[in-house]
Amino acid sequence: MNAVDLENLSYTYGNVRAVDDITLTVPAGEVVAVLGPNGAGKSTTLLMLLGLLPARTGRVRLFGRTPQAAAAAGQVGAMPQAGGLLPRSTVGDLLTFLHKVYPKPMPVAEALDLADLTGLAGRTVERLSGGQAQRLRFAMAVIGRPDLLVLDEPTAALDVEARRAFWTAIRHYASQGRTVLFSTHYLEEADANADRIVVLDRGRVLADGTAAEVKRRVTVRTVSVQHQDQDYSVLPGVVAFAVKDGRAVLTSTDSDATVLALAEAGLLRDLEVAGAGLEDAYLALTRLEV
Numbered sequence: 001m002n003a004v005d006l007e008n009l010s011y012t013y014g015n016v017r018a019v020d021d022i023t024l025t026v027p028a029g030e031v032v033a034v035l036g037p038n039g040a041g042k043s044t045t046l047l048m049l050l051g052l053l054p055a056r057t058g059r060v061r062l063f064g065r066t067p068q069a070a071a072a073a074g075q076v077g078a079m080p081q082a083g084g085l086l087p088r089s090t091v092g093d094l095l096t097f098l099h100k101v102y103p104k105p106m107p108v109a110e111a112l113d114l115a116d117l118t119g120l121a122g123r124t125v126e127r128l129s130g131g132q133a134q135r136l137r138f139a140m141a142v143i144g145r146p147d148l149l150v151l152d153e154p155t156a157a158l159d160v161e162a163r164r165a166f167w168t169a170i171r172h173y174a175s176q177g178r179t180v181l182f183s184t185h186y187l188e189e190a191d192a193n194a195d196r197i198v199v200l201d202r203g204r205v206l207a208d209g210t211a212a213e214v215k216r217r218v219t220v221r222t223v224s225v226q227h228q229d230q231d232y233s234v235l236p237g238v239v240a241f242a243v244k245d246g247r248a249v250l251t252s253t254d255s256d257a258t259v260l261a262l263a264e265a266g267l268l269r270d271l272e273v274a275g276a277g278l279e280d281a282y283l284a285l286t287r288l289e290v
């Protein structure tokens with residue numbers, strides 16, 4: 001049984017095509033990162049997946065059901081980017097309320113512990129820090145023990161330590177056979193915490209696979225030479241360039257052609273060519289629109 005089936009999903013806001021014909025299948029038990037820059041269509045895709053925005057075209061199925069039916073059966077938990085916290089209520093009130101709503105919830109104390117909120121049950125939502133509010137959204141998303149957990153940029157408001165604790169909690173939750181789908185801008189997070197990475201840009205899927213596969217999707221290398229006053233971006237294969245410590249660092253999808261062109265232009269001084277990381281592969285993918 002697939003946890004998620006998206007078929008030819010599209011969405012437009014006015015004349016902005018936010019999601020452009022996305023087809024995606026997530027088997028139950030997988031942890032998937034949806035990676036993309038600002039405006040790539042991550043939130044819109046997740047909102048449609050949850051049934052909170054109607055698909056203009058295409059179809060969504062969660063565990064073979066409509067998103068509404070899956071949510072009503074307690075199979076889906078979601079953590080929005082913001083909002084969702086009733087004013088004047090306490091952390092404990094909100095979780096106790098949700099505990100009563102779901103068919104197979106975890107105890108309130110367990111949700112507090114999982115989200116590292118033990119000791120804050122009596123605090124009203126207005127008095128929570130950004131990171132604490134984010135952890136409360138997480139507790140609210142998991143208290144129903146959903147089979148599918150959907151997290152929209154979950155660590156945006158968290159500091160480094162809270163981020164680490166958060167991912168430990170997510171991995172623990174996922175290890176019990178649950179499906180987790182999260183969006184992020186952070187490549188390291190996707191690489192470290194997901195079984196699979198789906199790269200979105202301008203509403204379309206640019207790459208889909210393990211971190212290693214995404215890297216292999218384009219052969220990206222870093223070519224660097226002593227910097228001279230030149231426009232390196234016009235050289236063949238170059239998708240990005242930066243100047244660091246007096247060196248021109250070029251990200252290239254065809255390092256042979258780039259090096260040849262550097263030689264022809266007389267720019268080959270102190271050459272270094274290295275395999276690039278996921279960050280560069282991702283940059284190349286979003287620039288190339290492959």
Ligand SMILES: Nc1ncnc2c1ncn2[C@@H]1O[C@H](COP(=O)(O)OP(=O)(O)OP(=O)(O)O)[C@@H](O)[C@H]1O
Binds near residue numbers: 016019041045
């Ligand atoms: N309510 C809206 N009205 C009009 N345009 C919108 C609306 N929401 C999003 N868009 C546009 O749709 C596109 C996709 O936006 P979306 O929020 O889905 O991207 P995202 O990948 O989640 O971005 P971010 O990382 O910034 O959250 C963008 O061009 C955005 O400007």
